[in-house]
Amino acid sequence: MRGEAANPQMTTLLQMRGIVRCFGAVRANDGIDLDVASGRIVGLLGENGSGKSTLMKLLFGMLAPDAGTITFKGRELSGHRPAEAMAAGLAMIHQHFMLIEAMTVAENVMLGWPQAGHWLQRKTIAAQVRDASARFGLDLDPQARVADLPLGRRQRIEILKAILRGADLLILDEPTSNLAPAEVAGLLAILRRLKAEGRGIVFITHKLPEVLDVCDEVVVLRAGKVAGRAATAGVSRATLAEMMVGRDTTAPHTPDARPPGAPRLVVRNLRGPGLDVSFDLHAGEILGVAGVDGNGQLELADTLAGLRRAEGSVRLDGAEIGRATVAARVRAGLAYLPADRARTSLVRSMTIAENLSLRDADGFLLHPAAQAADARDRMAAYDIRAPGPQTITARLSGGNQQKIVVARELGRAPSVVIAHQAAWGLDPGATRFVLDRVIALRNAGAAVLYISSELEEVLAIGDRIAVLSGGRFAGVVARAEADLGRIGLWMAGQAA
Amino acid sequence: MSGLSDGAAARLTLSRDNLLPRIALAVALSLACAAALIALSGHNPLTAFAAMAAGALGSAHQLGVALNKTTPYLLAGSGVALCFRAGIINIGAEGQIAIGGLGAAATALLWPVEAALPAILLALAGGALAGAAWAALATAIHLFRQVHEVLVTLLLNFVAILLVQQALAGSLGEFGAGFLQSPLMPHPVWLPRAIPGLDAHPGFIVGAVLAAGLSWLLWRTRFGFSLRVAGASRPAAAYAGFSVGRITWGVMLLAGALAGLAGGIEVLGVQRRLIEGFSLGFGFKAVTVALLGALEPLAVIPAALFVGLLEAGSLSMQRQVGVPSSLVAVIEGLTMLFVLAATVRRRAG
Numbered sequence: 076m077r078g079e080a081a082n083p084q085m086t087t088l089l090q091m092r093g094i095v096r097c098f099g100a101v102r103a104n105d106g107i108d109l110d111v112a113s114g115r116i117v118g119l120l121g122e123n124g125s126g127k128s129t130l131m132k133l134l135f136g137m138l139a140p141d142a143g144t145i146t147f148k149g150r151e152l153s154g155h156r157p158a159e160a161m162a163a164g165l166a167m168i169h170q171h172f173m174l175i176e177a178m179t180v181a182e183n184v185m186l187g188w189p190q191a192g193h194w195l196q197r198k199t200i201a202a203q204v205r206d207a208s209a210r211f212g213l214d215l216d217p218q219a220r221v222a223d224l225p226l227g228r229r230q231r232i233e234i235l236k237a238i239l240r241g242a243d244l245l246i247l248d249e250p251t252s253n254l255a256p257a258e259v260a261g262l263l264a265i266l267r268r269l270k271a272e273g274r275g276i277v278f279i280t281h282k283l284p285e286v287l288d289v290c291d292e293v294v295v296l297r298a299g300k301v302a303g304r305a306a307t308a309g310v311s312r313a314t315l316a317e318m319m320v321g322r323d324t325t326a327p328h329t330p331d332a333r334p335p336g337a338p339r340l341v342v343r344n345l346r347g348p349g350l351d352v353s354f355d356l357h358a359g360e361i362l363g364v365a366g367v368d369g370n371g372q373l374e375l376a377d378t379l380a381g382l383r384r385a386e387g388s389v390r391l392d393g394a395e396i397g398r399a400t401v402a403a404r405v406r407a408g409l410a411y412l413p414a415d416r417a418r419t420s421l422v423r424s425m426t427i428a429e430n431l432s433l434r435d436a437d438g439f440l441l442h443p444a445a446q447a448a449d450a451r452d453r454m455a456a457y458d459i460r461a462p463g464p465q466t467i468t469a470r471l472s473g474g475n476q477q478k479i480v481v482a483r484e485l486g487r488a489p490s491v492v493i494a495h496q497a498a499w500g501l502d503p504g505a506t507r508f509v510l511d512r513v514i515a516l517r518n519a520g521a522a523v524l525y526i527s528s529e530l531e532e533v534l535a536i537g538d539r540i541a542v543l544s545g546g547r548f549a550g551v552v553a554r555a556e557a558d559l560g561r562i563g564l565w566m567a568g569q570a571a
Numbered sequence: 572m573s574g575l576s577d578g579a580a581a582r583l584t585l586s587r588d589n590l591l592p593r594i595a596l597a598v599a600l601s602l603a604c605a606a607a608l609i610a611l612s613g614h615n616p617l618t619a620f621a622a623m624a625a626g627a628l629g630s631a632h633q634l635g636v637a638l639n640k641t642t643p644y645l646l647a648g649s650g651v652a653l654c655f656r657a658g659i660i661n662i663g664a665e666g667q668i669a670i671g672g673l674g675a676a677a678t679a680l681l682w683p684v685e686a687a688l689p690a691i692l693l694a695l696a697g698g699a700l701a702g703a704a705w706a707a708l709a710t711a712i713h714l715f716r717q718v719h720e721v722l723v724t725l726l727l728n729f730v731a732i733l734l735v736q737q738a739l740a741g742s743l744g745e746f747g748a749g750f751l752q753s754p755l756m757p758h759p760v761w762l763p764r765a766i767p768g769l770d771a772h773p774g775f776i777v778g779a780v781l782a783a784g785l786s787w788l789l790w791r792t793r794f795g796f797s798l799r800v801a802g803a804s805r806p807a808a809a810y811a812g813f814s815v816g817r818i819t820w821g822v823m824l825l826a827g828a829l830a831g832l833a834g835g836i837e838v839l840g841v842q843r844r845l846i847e848g849f850s851l852g853f854g855f856k857a858v859t860v861a862l863l864g865a866l867e868p869l870a871v872i873p874a875a876l877f878v879g880l881l882e883a884g885s886l887s888m889q890r891q892v893g894v895p896s897s898l899v900a901v902i903e904g905l906t907m908l909f910v911l912a913a914t915v916r917r918r919a920g
Contacts, residue, residue: 382809402812411810419806425799433800433811441791 088113088244088275089134094143096129099472103129104140105299111244111275116266118286118307119279120319121296127279130296131246135167136160148243166237167246172229174221180204181217184236207238211268212261227258234265244275251285263289281367283312283567295319316563330514332555335360335538339522340379340391340491347385349546350374356491356522361513363537363554364526367566371546372526373414376495379524380404380411391491402436410489412480414496416473420480423469427454427461430468430479457482458508474505485512492516495526510536530562542566590865590914597913601906612898619892626887627880633887635770639841641879642774643668643850646833647857648875649782649868650826656789656866657822658802663709663724664830665854666731667702671831672838673735674701676753676845677743679760690759695835702831703824705731710823714816728854736847743845751847762840772840774833778875781829785868798822830854859907865914881906 091109095102104126111117121127132138134145136155145152147163155163174183181201185191191200201217208215213231221229230250237245247266251259266276266289278290286293287307295303295318303318336358343353350371356362366372377383381401389397391407399407413419421430428443428450450464459478461471468476477497485492494513498506514536517523526543527533533540534557541551542565549565552558606616627637647664654661678697684690709727713720738744739751765773789795801808801818808815834850842849860878864871885899 380810381812400812401809405812413810415806418804419810422800422803422807424803429796433807436793436812439792439794441793441796443791 086113087111088148090144090146091130091134092144092146094130094133094145095141096133096138097141102299104133104143107143107296107299107301109294109301111277113243113275114270114273115292116270116276116278116290118290118293119277119296120281120283120286120293120315121302125296126299127296128248129299131167131248131277131279134160135165135246161240161242164241164243165246166240166242166244168230168233168237168248168250170249172226172233174229174232176220176222178221179217180215180219180221180224180232180235183221183232184217184239188236188240190240203239204235207235211235211238211265213265225258227261230262231265234269238269242274244277245269246277246279248279249281250278251280251282259285281567283315283563286315287312312567313560313563316567317559319563330361330517330536330538332538333359333518336520340389340524342379342390343388345375345378345385345387345389345397347374347378347383350378350385351547352543353387354541354548354551356524358520358522359517360538361517361523361525361536362551363533363540364524364543365530365533365540365562365566366528366543366549368528370543372495372528372543374546375543376411376413376493376524376526379493380409380413402434405434405436408487408490410484410487410492412477412484412492412494412497414499416476416480421468421476423467423476425468426465427459427468427471427479428464431464431483434483453482453486457486457512474501474508477501477505477509481509481512485516488519488521489516490521492521492523493526494523496528497525498527498529498532506532530566534562593913594910597909598906601902601909604905604909605902608898608901609894612894614892614894619888619894622891623884623888625884626891627884629887631768632770633883635764635766637876637880637883638766638769638771638775639879640882641875642772642778642840643833643837643853644857644860644878645775645778645782645872645875646836647826647830647854648860648864649778649785649871650822650829651857652861652864652866652868652871653785653789653798654822654826655861656802657798657818658805659819659822660721661706661709661724661823661826662721662858663706663727663854664826664833664857665850665852666724666728667705667827667830668834668837668850668853668857669728669731669735670705671698671702671834672845672849673738673743673834674698674831675835675838676756677701677738679756679839680743680753683757683759685759687759687763690757691762691839694756694760694839695832698835698838699828699832702829702834703827705831706823706827707820710820714819720819732848735845739845739847745844753845756839756843760839761843762836772836774836774840777832777836779872782868782872785825789868794818794821830857833857859911863907863910863914878903878907 087110089109089111091107094104094107096104107126107130109130119127129138133140136157136159139154147165150163152160152163175186181197181204184204185195185200204215204217207213213235215228215231215235221232234245250262263285269276280286290307292304292306293315294301338355339358340356345352352375354362364372374383378385379389381399381404387397388395391409394407396404396407417423422433428446431450431453432446447464454461454464457478459475459482461475468479492513497513498509501509513523513525525533525536534554537554539551539553540557540562542549542562544565609616609619626633628634647668651661651664675694675698679690679694682693684693705727709720709723712718712723736751739753743753745752745754762772762774764770765776789799797808797813798818798821800811801813801815805815833853837850838845856878860871860874863877864874881903885903888894889899
């Protein structure tokens with residue numbers, strides 16, 4: 076808390092004030108203040124897209140802010156690059172480690188470190204590694220090859236690099252997402268030792284129990300703004316969950332309540348790596364799937380669309396499609412809006428017309444003239460703003476790109492729609508457009524599986540709400556009975 | 572698909588803005604470098620260039636020689652272009668050409684036909700089939716054993732060349748020739764001089780027609796569309812319901828058949844016998860020609876012509892001005908390097 080930061084025993088390490096950063100019309104960071112004092116662990120919470128990573132990229136100099144000031148150890152940081160941020164005493168430990176697997180721990184520590192000298196001083200560095208390893212309980216052998224170490228140890232190498240380079244502030248981006256429970260406990264112990272030495276830590280995570288365990292204070296981001304700050308002493312998981320997802324769930328996209336029709340998609344014991352679900356999807360129904368990213372969302376969507384193999388049965392309007400090819404599923408009336416627009420649902424180097432016909436499987440010959448005419452119609456119907464059907468897709472804004480996918484997939488009048496992060500990264504206007512189209516299809520009798528990590532969106536659009544956790548549905552409720560506290564706990568379930 | 576092939580395939584791309592001015596600049600720069608090298612070797616660059624131009628375009632005979640030199644680059648290059656478009660880095664044209672030559676020669680020698688046209692068609696079909704079979708071997712190893720396609724196609728080149736040597740040392744060789752070569756091809760399979768007034772076999776015309784056909788396949792058919800999608804993004808191809816395996820088979824067999832045909836035409840139209848090393852370097856130059864032609868089969872025609880003319884011209888420059896042959900190779904390499912540097916770039920990410 077800012078009040079505590081003024082405490083004379085602690086010196087303020089980092090002060091971020093009024094940070095603003097826009098991407099097009101989206102304000103990813105909208106006037107954020109963040110303070111970190113030495114010897115404090117600050118938890119940075121927030122859903123995907125709430126602005127956490129943008130804020131950290133700005134701090135680390137990977138992006139430049141549009142407005143706001145960053146003061147680190149009393150010195151203003153502006154126009155800095157990552158190398159300068161590191162030299163100033165900032166260290167970032169990424170979710171994916173930046174290590175050379177074929178090299179030893181000591182060699183990885185030397186890599187890209189000017190102080191290691193031009194001549195390799197293996198013995199000196201190894202001694203430093205051993206020394207720091209003992210002091211912080213890292214348990215690292217300088218001569219061990221990275222490839223032979225488990226993920227938890229590799230992460231400790233990154234921490235070791237930060238310590239040896241004299242970092243005063245460590246930023247850990249979802250450090251526990253790839254770790255086994257025992258490794259998590261080890262990491263948290265290391266963080267406490269770093270804290271005792273007077274270093275500051277920013278701990279980015281989705282997992283509430285860890286936050287309560289190790290952090291001194293939390294800052295919750297939502298839609299680019301600080302939604303709440305609190306000292307962790309005396310705050311409950313339910314309060315944190317509510318702060319994270321927000322109280323306001325009355326969005327304008329809520330469809331009218333209506334009784335569901337007959338089952339259109341019947342999924343039984345669909346099992347694959349990271350996935351194990353059974354559910355029914357009815358005509359005229361949207362099943363909203365919430366959950367923290369990485370809990371089986373991609374596996375569920377890709378498997379239903381035929382892009383991943385899995386055991387079990389999937390019946391669409393009575394016909395088994397669990398083993399069918401992608402093309403057969405498209406013919407059966409399955410539409411898929413994947414989360415990955417950059418590489419999967421669009422070919423960015425191709426034209427709008429080509430992308431609109433990406434999944435039209437019939438005929439040996441292409442008919443460019445007919446294709447262009449059809450594209451022109453659909454561009455008008457779906458409000459795709461571009462000079463013409465031959466415009467290269469990469470030139471369009473994210474919203475217009477997604478409208479191409481929506482026009483192609485929903486324009487076929489499908490019977491079942493799988494939508495994964497369909498409104499991700501879109502501005503409010505484009506979001507509304509996409510959601511309205513999904514709702515219109517549902518009203519026409521289609522069944523929709525709407526997967527999103529934006530809980531507000533799922534709560535607004537879903538007739539029923541399911542929460543994916545660890546590849547399974549932790550719970551399914553009708554919207555009317557949805558209770559935020561319970562959903563928050565379902566979402567955090569895997570870490571509990 | 573191995574992840575490696577996915578990454579490598581996606582990154583080679585052509586930068587299309589201001590293509591013509593940049594090619595012109597590249598050619599100018601390479602000429603300047605060549606002039607400097609010629610001057611350093613003690614010859615007058617202007618005389619050398621004049622000899623080069625005369626050697627390539629000076630007479631009907633010279634032009635015919637240039638067109639014959641162009642043919643294998645055109646045929647194999649347009650097949651390679653198709654593979655690269657699909658994101659499959661096929662470096663195996665070298666071996667497929669050699670095996671194609673072997674196939675054509677073996678067909679002509681072991682299965683003699685009296686009438687000229689059937690004999691030629693049969694021998695060329697044998698060459699194309701042999702080339703396709705060699706490409707099929709590489710494709711099978713790549714797809715079923717997940718070995719990177721660059722590695723498979725590249726290494727099979729050496730095997731192919733040794734295989735040709737083996738055949739020439741054995742039953743297909745000419746006894747007592749003192750050199751690894753087959754007997755002279757029977758007369759009916761000799762390719763005629765097809766273009767009136769030019770000393771050229773019909774290979775260039777065949778290649779140009781086939782390149783135009785490939786361009787049509789690429790832009791006007793769903794198979795062409797699917798291979799362009801696969802080349803741009805493997806996840807998008809899977810999402811669209813295209814089978815990357817089927818696409819790989821398609822383009823590899825086509826490219827192999829074209830390379831095999833190139834080998835067959837070289838044997839029947841130029842050498843008139845199978846000689847050890849008859850196609851040395853053809854397949855690698857075909858890769859350069861494919862890139863030079865922006866991976867567009869129609870543009871591979873002028874790209875192959877450019878290399879063919881350059882080669883015919885350099886040979887005559889060597890003969891008339893006495894510029895050493897190693898320098899000729901250096902000039903050729905420099906020109907290619909400059910043009911490639913000006914046209915191909917790696918895509919970020």
